[in-house]
Amino acid sequence: MEVKVVQKVMKVNDELAQGVRLRLEGAGVACVNIMSAPGSGKTSLIEVALRALQGTPRIGVIEGDPDTTLDAERIAACNAPVVQINTDGGCHLEANLVGRALGDFDLANLDLLLIENVGNLVCPVGFDLGENKRVAVVSTTEGHDKPAKYPKLFRSADLVILNKIDLLPYVNFDVEIFRGYVLGLRPGVPILNVSCRTGEGVDAWCSWLREAASGA
């Protein structure tokens, strides 16, 4: 009985996600769903991109968190339109929440919508939000074994960011083992080494976002 209910929830989500996708396509807005563990640096990655790209492409942001508007405040300080979704303890975003948030954006004035999912390596993966691309973020402080232990996210990623690369000298993290795990799960996926503190890799991250915005 439980399985039937879960299937129903997933089916409804998939239908709502398709509605979000069509609405964004109609408005010429590409969409990227960014997922990681809590504290991997998703918000910082969005901040550095907004500051570097300076409105080209025009980016809107949906921030998902169980509680607080801390992340939305950080994005608003970058002069980007932002909507905070509080899940009230919920562990992932769903398409119905994204669909409702779309009404708060002027889609005609956007090229790209970035969705920062709830910090969670497991639950968000199964929920299509209507995105065109998925980004998985891991920070060097989390250990190189994370893709092996949490494989599902990496199997569906279009880009993997290894963040906080500036902390590599201070942690026990083997980049080659990490890359091996990631490429074993998702052959050919691009992997970017980034530091939001030093700026390393930010150009490549911005280039990827420009391509995503152009529908490439």
Next chain:
Amino acid sequence: MEVKVVQKVMKVNDELAQGVRLRLEGAGVACVNIMSAPGSGKTSLIEVALRALQGTPRIGVIEGDPDTTLDAERIAACNAPVVQINTDGGCHLEANLVGRALGDFDLANLDLLLIENVGNLVCPVGFDLGENKRVAVVSTTEGHDKPAKYPKLFRSADLVILNKIDLLPYVNFDVEIFRGYVLGLRPGVPILNVSCRTGEGVDAWCSWLREAASGA
């Protein structure tokens, strides 16, 4: 209808957790449930405690992960009895999994059972596993805002560990803001600063575990 099913699942879990609790109490084994985001250092905290405590108290470990036996192999290398639970993608441990794992331990030769939950700040919180105490771990690389954004775990914690304190000089983390958030959610909860690399705070962590094992 979904709500009814969820309530049923939680009720069954609570009953099974009570069974685990009574079985452990009968055997004189205390139980601690350790929760955090992925990569906060739960396994390392268990490793350093096992090496420092040297069998007094006698500790068994349950390792929860969506996939792999990497963590159980690390614990086995410390000569502690360990059972790996793979949730096959699942986002938290439940009492029925713990109950089944108990059969793989010689409870008469244990004083303390440590359960490392799946790396997830949201989903494990609602599931009683039959533990006596709960430990919440945050690492300094995750940002001081995590208790505010993921409050539920901290409201039920008996100990909060701020791990990777050696990385403090290299990250943007305000210990006082962090402590303020934690103590606002759970007044009076002890907060230990620990580094598994330098050994800072390991003595205090071991003292806490000794007290937990004695039922204090």
